[in-house]
Amino acid sequence: MSAARTVTLQVNGQARSVTVDPETPLLYALRNDLGLVAAKYGCGVEQCGACAVLVDGEKAFSCTLTVEQAAGKAIVTLEGLGTPDAPHPLQKAFEAEQAVQCGYCTSGIIVAAKALLDANPDPDLPAIRLALQDHLCRCGTHSRVFRAIRRAAQEMKTRELRA
């Protein structure tokens, strides 16, 4: 533990300052200091994926990553992907497939799917399964999540062709 100090984080394209113990897990700074509540506490030990965010484009678990470790890196949360009025294709696809029950795990899963599609725009089912291997869903939306990610990939491909 150390004393609180002000740390600047790059979150969803903006510089945001938080005054915390730099060893604070990023999760709590996002949720309680910056009001970005999509990432959730699930297990605190990187077993469930509910807290996933992107850090410099790679999926990271914000329950163990400290504010100090995240400083200076580009952090993207679910809120950074899209809004209710301007949703990301993944958010649209999860809505279209109704790939949610309680939804507590959903933010982490969409973030993982974003990392997947950035690296592999046309993933097959085994690739999707692998990308979600460190995420848990208790309600049983797995097969809908598969469909939603494939739908998003399709839509993004179509968009690219149009552009």
Place this chain on the structure above:
Amino acid sequence: MTDAPEKKKLPGSLSVDARIDSWLSIDAGETVTLKTGKTEFGQGIKTAIAQIGADELDISLARVRVQEADSALTVDEKLTVGSESVQQSGVAMRYAAAQARQILLQKAADHLGLAIEDLTVEDGLVSSRSTNRQVSYWQLMAGQAFNAEVTGDVAPRSPESRRLAGQNVPRLDIPAKLTGGRAFIQDMALPGLLHGRVLHPPAYKTELLKFDATAIAKLPGVVKVVQDGRFLGVIAEREDQAVRAWEVMRDATAWRELPSLPNEDNLADWLVSQETHDWLIDGGTPVDGPIPDIVEPAGASKTLEAIYTRPYLMHAPIGPSCAVAQWDGDKLTVWEQSQGVFPLQAALSCAFAIPAENIHCIHAEGAGVYGHSGSDDAAMDAAMLARALPGRPVRLQWMREDEHRWEPYGSAMVIGLQASVGAGTKLLDWNCDIWTNVHAGRPRAKMDSAGFVAAWHREKSLPPHKPADNQGKHGGGHRGATPLYDLPAMRIVKHLVKPHPLRVSSLRALGTFGNVFAQESFLDEMAHAAGQDPVAFRLAHLKDARARAVIEKAAAMAGWDPAKWGKGYGQGLAFHRYKNNKCFVAVVVEAEVDEAKGSIVIPRAWIACDAGEVINPDGAANQLEGGFLQAMSWTLKEAVRFDATRITSLDWESYPILTFKDAPEIEVGFVARPNDPPLGVGEGTAGPTPGAIGNAVFNAIGVRLRELPLTPERVRKMIVAERRG
């Protein structure tokens, strides 16, 4: 009429409260609030209520606000359990909204000076057919009360004229969950909110040896250390400070743990050797009295017996339970995620010895609960913490290990079956003996015992209450035990095991998961013994046309083909009608079994369901798929682990659940019956899923697996044991 009409029984929860104002209000701002005493946890009840109410009122969904359970605002609809919500709350809403529309139409007719027959409604705007005159619901009575009761005489819309009920309306709760909205109680923001954690004892039976409150109070951000006997908690300015303080407390606090748990390796033997209370289950209902012996039927050509087991299982929500509490004098407000605001209010009132009307319970959605998880305890824990800082709201979330260790599990079960076939291919009898703990344990309004963990640990502690099992028709441990098949003789016995060393309560579908696993597996054993195809054998014992239809549909969807089975590939089917009065479900899975590894892969699954009128087919399919995947997880992966003193399943490594690697692709098909009453679906797949998996494995490798979970190591052992004979 001068004589008061005789009061007839009103549909659904209208029997609790028939006042229209209890169910809906015409608001200023051109909206309508629909009020339900049920709680949302991602199963979609808010959306179903909105569809039903908007349909009957002739308004668009955009105008609807749904108020869910709140002890100050909604009807006391008890618990949100048993796949009952549409039948209780939805049906009540349908009749209340239909009557409200009739009253609004009459007001419009009076206002416009026209006959009611001349009026039509579109999105709350009442128009005359013969003139161009119009008036809206909101002009007529925005903010005013109806001051009228539902009589049940106003007929709701005919199935053909419904525009929203029966459609795949997207769930209202989903957009916020996809974009980082404050959709969960875990996300609640209140001015001055403080954060709490509770250090629960490491075992069921403990003595506190050392706790240094002074040291904890000095940690950064700590506002208050709370100790009341073995109830130990901390409140801090920041959540991370509360977590840090909890970690320090956990490491610095010393306990003596006392052994209280049986040997997990001999759980089935332990269950059947305990003191029991035995009931004969007659027509689904427990009857006290002498238990008849099993009598082998005359003309039996083949008699089989088998024993099936399931372990203790967790609800295991992904989001640990959470609540926010605030005390103002002797008044308590709790935002909480349990399955019933009123039962919780009553139980808290006893725990704190204050009148129920001093407690305001407000439901806020948490992670999925799947029965009685840690939700109620989180509410009690939050209230215990907040009591130390009157006037301040305190948010309490359980740590992962709190949830795994202290939630009330679904009971382990042993199910013994015996049946005979005669010279033909028909079953002559059916004998079933169930050993189980109770499947109940929710906090109740009791002063001398408690269903809250915190109440057991306080200085003035209350003993754990001793819940009776749900003894109702198809309740508790005998739920699912009475086959829907036509059987000439049935002897079903519930042996309620009195000691329950692990904390147990209601897990989704109660006894159904174990009972139907045994029943549908054993039915396949009997079919095999009789040389019959499992589908044909079921149909030969089923007159119920709706049951037959889902079995035939599932088999057709899956391309049922015994010729394909063997060499590690098999299909398996199982059927059940939840509670013998909810939806009819048949499940088919295909399994790929690697005998050397003991691995079972389920690439695809098919679910056929008849749920009568379905308000939201895609929402119902989501529930059926989710119930399937959860039951598949129970079947293949899950068992609560423990040693002599403590639970050892404390995280997702020590309590593995289904992963995305394991999940099949699923197809759901409904037998459409829009003219029949709606039948709940939330627990419909919990029964047939394990049987379908066990049957597919048998059809793949010829080995019958009877002991859950079917983990590779256990499957290898079962294969070896079975092959040895």
